[in-house]
Amino acid sequence: xxxxxxxxxxxxxxxxxxxxxxxxxxxxxxxxxxxxxxxxxxxxxxxxxxxxxxxxxxxxxxxxxxxxxxxxxxxxxxxxxxxxxxxxxxxxxxxxxxxxxxxxxxxxxxxxxxxxxxxxxxxxxxxxxxxxxxxxxxxxxxxxxxxxxxxxxxxxxxxxxxxxxxxxxxxxxxxxxxxxxxxxxxxxxxxxxxxxxxxxxxxxxxxxxxxxxxxxxxxxxxxxxxxxxxxxxxxxxxxxxxxxxx
Amino acid sequence: xxxxxxxxxxxxxxxxxxxxxxxxxxxxxxxxxxxxxxxxxxxxxxxxxxxxxxxxxxxxxxxxxxxxxxxxxxxxxxxxxxxxxxxxxxxxxxxxxxxxxxxxxxxxxxxxxxxxxxxxxxxxxxxxxxxxxxxxxxxxxxxxxxxxxxxxxxxxxxxxxxxxxxxxxxxxxxxxxxxxxxxxxxxxxxxxxxxxxxxxxxxxxxxxxxxxxxxxxxxxxxxxxxxxxxxxxxxxxxxxxxxxxxxxxxxxxxxxxxxxxxxxxxxxxxxxxxxxxxxxxxxxxxxxxxxxxxxxxxxxxxxxxxxxxxxxxxxxxxxxxxxxxxxxxxxxxxxxxxxxxxxxxxxxxxxxxxxxxxxxxx
Amino acid sequence: xxxxxxxxxxxxxxxxxxxxxxxxxxxxxxxxxxxxxxxxxxxxxxxxxxxxxxxxxxxxxxxxxxxxxxxxxxxxxxxxxxxxxxxxxxxxxxxxxxxxxxxxxxxxxxxxxxxxxxxxxxxxxxxxxxxxxxxxxxxxxxxxxxx
Numbered sequence: 001x002x003x004x005x006x007x008x009x010x011x012x013x014x015x016x017x018x019x020x021x022x023x024x025x026x027x028x029x030x031x032x033x034x035x036x037x038x039x040x041x042x043x044x045x046x047x048x049x050x051x052x053x054x055x056x057x058x059x060x061x062x063x064x065x066x067x068x069x070x071x072x073x074x075x076x077x078x079x080x081x082x083x084x085x086x087x088x089x090x091x092x093x094x095x096x097x098x099x100x101x102x103x104x105x106x107x108x109x110x111x112x113x114x115x116x117x118x119x120x121x122x123x124x125x126x127x128x129x130x131x132x133x134x135x136x137x138x139x140x141x142x143x144x145x146x147x148x149x150x151x152x153x154x155x156x157x158x159x160x161x162x163x164x165x166x167x168x169x170x171x172x173x174x175x176x177x178x179x180x181x182x183x184x185x186x187x188x189x190x191x192x193x194x195x196x197x198x199x200x201x202x203x204x205x206x207x208x209x210x211x212x213x214x215x216x217x218x219x220x221x222x223x224x225x226x227x228x229x230x231x232x233x234x235x236x237x238x239x240x241x242x243x244x245x246x
Numbered sequence: 247x248x249x250x251x252x253x254x255x256x257x258x259x260x261x262x263x264x265x266x267x268x269x270x271x272x273x274x275x276x277x278x279x280x281x282x283x284x285x286x287x288x289x290x291x292x293x294x295x296x297x298x299x300x301x302x303x304x305x306x307x308x309x310x311x312x313x314x315x316x317x318x319x320x321x322x323x324x325x326x327x328x329x330x331x332x333x334x335x336x337x338x339x340x341x342x343x344x345x346x347x348x349x350x351x352x353x354x355x356x357x358x359x360x361x362x363x364x365x366x367x368x369x370x371x372x373x374x375x376x377x378x379x380x381x382x383x384x385x386x387x388x389x390x391x392x393x394x395x396x397x398x399x400x401x402x403x404x405x406x407x408x409x410x411x412x413x414x415x416x417x418x419x420x421x422x423x424x425x426x427x428x429x430x431x432x433x434x435x436x437x438x439x440x441x442x443x444x445x446x447x448x449x450x451x452x453x454x455x456x457x458x459x460x461x462x463x464x465x466x467x468x469x470x471x472x473x474x475x476x477x478x479x480x481x482x483x484x485x486x487x488x489x490x491x492x493x494x495x496x497x498x499x500x501x502x503x504x505x506x507x508x509x510x511x512x513x514x515x516x517x518x519x520x521x522x523x524x525x526x527x528x529x530x531x532x533x534x535x536x537x538x539x540x541x542x543x544x545x546x547x548x549x550x551x552x553x554x555x556x557x558x559x560x561x562x563x564x565x566x567x568x569x570x571x572x573x574x575x576x577x578x579x580x581x582x583x584x585x586x587x588x589x590x591x592x593x594x595x596x597x598x599x600x601x602x603x604x605x606x607x608x
Numbered sequence: 609x610x611x612x613x614x615x616x617x618x619x620x621x622x623x624x625x626x627x628x629x630x631x632x633x634x635x636x637x638x639x640x641x642x643x644x645x646x647x648x649x650x651x652x653x654x655x656x657x658x659x660x661x662x663x664x665x666x667x668x669x670x671x672x673x674x675x676x677x678x679x680x681x682x683x684x685x686x687x688x689x690x691x692x693x694x695x696x697x698x699x700x701x702x703x704x705x706x707x708x709x710x711x712x713x714x715x716x717x718x719x720x721x722x723x724x725x726x727x728x729x730x731x732x733x734x735x736x737x738x739x740x741x742x743x744x745x746x747x748x749x750x751x752x753x754x755x
Contacts, residue, residue: 029471076456107705260650289667294700
């Protein structure tokens, strides 16, 4: 029984035809050709199989001006994939044995697999921003870890950058609420840092800001309950502080 | 020497369940050349990876083709699992193979009925589809669906088959096997059937190899290639698996190969049901495919080898999902087999290829 | 009841579907559900058919074929959209090559949703189609009398 194994290897555009001829001569089977639309161009993957070993060869970034040689003179059955790639990706392939000349699939739009819709672009931008913010955060954390507790690190609240990254892509209402919450957090942290020298700061109850931040987004009934609870907490804290002060 | 006429065949034709257009260049009653035209079922669903994440896309992969639905969902799930380095529990692998082999039985019975209808044997068509209903009942009892099962997911399967149900399934299959063997013997030994199929649409072993053909179409021309012989997944636990091969290379051989494959599938299901391991049926899949990661996979669908390719881009949407189905590989073989046949045999030859155009065009 | 609706002949065409609904259409006419006991026969010739069973979310290349078959059928005729892809595009409604539902190519009389549409649903749809066929037949007869 043959074992199934697969490999991926790079391939140059000029070697495509020679590889096909060599594989045919050694008795390999043609499996398929596929195309991937990338920002740098179209990647083509040619696959051949023999005795359970599947080889995938990737030609990276074929440009619109490049002409790909057809392998249908060696493997006639490749005409299906080559015509399809020509129609869907607008890749120029020369000398296909049965060439439908762009009419293999009669499509409503030209080269549809290369079309990137506005929603897709926005989604990719967002993904990039999130990845960048994550990378920046990790770099900052690595840096902090490098400086061993030099600055008694008072927790600084979220920076403007982090706020941006977090609200990127949320709908406006939610974005505003999250921003409010995070700014409140930032303020609180700044206040804590300012009063850091005084040890054991009096447990001040939640301020009006914090109450606002907490009830942002809750439904009215629950909001009222939470507000009542927080105001009661504030009163208690005040009373205990006064009690302590005395 | 007669004049050459072009006769259009399809896309709408009583024997064709799917639209396929052929321009047959005919001289007298002999087909001299064939130009296929496809594209009537191209929906462009490979682009949907952009809007459906890798878990949701399995529902689209299933609906590439209603006949090969289970095969596509298993192949897709295996490819994404390879991409993300997920290992599926043994019991899930067994269940997937059992559903896939049942799918092969239903597909071959469907095909047998249509092939019989193609040369006018309508009562055979009715008998095969009557037996097929019993297989669809098994599907409905175990998954809830008759055609599109939606029972495979990335990480395993969604439902389990317990021991009582499994015993019921084996008993049903024994009943189907008895009826089926009677029908199969009638078909394969009948003189009128032989008159219509022996020597028709001959494709030699050299042509089959040169055109890299796959599936029962190739195995009927003495090309012993079957992905199941690689022994991956539950197929590795079978005591002995030999692909069914015939040497005649004509329509009769293709009918015989598929008929015998049904019996082989019954045996596979019975053997795996007896060896079914206990355990979980799924594993939690966390995270997203890595940027630039690639994976390829092959699977033996009822019509032959199907190739899957997936590439990740770091988000929960795949960058690219590509499925190359067996019929698109066999189209060249079909045009070669049609050359030189009688006009009346065109139906039979096209159907013995078992074309699944919706798979080819996605 | 008009005599066409006593034994409606159907013509089936796959308008860019995955095939699931098509095999369920054929299963309805086979011994499992036996549509043929109602006189329903699957014909290949549009000129012999009363009911047009279309499946699939129609694609660019198929629009003309669907319209051609519809035009070749004789009045009174009924169109049944089988499966959710034929009703509204189904799971492929946002694909680039799909127009999204048969009613964008030809007028539809009965919608039978499902993925794949169940044979019981199809029998219901054909029965509903027969009622529409009766109405159209009566309207034609009245128009002929009136004219």
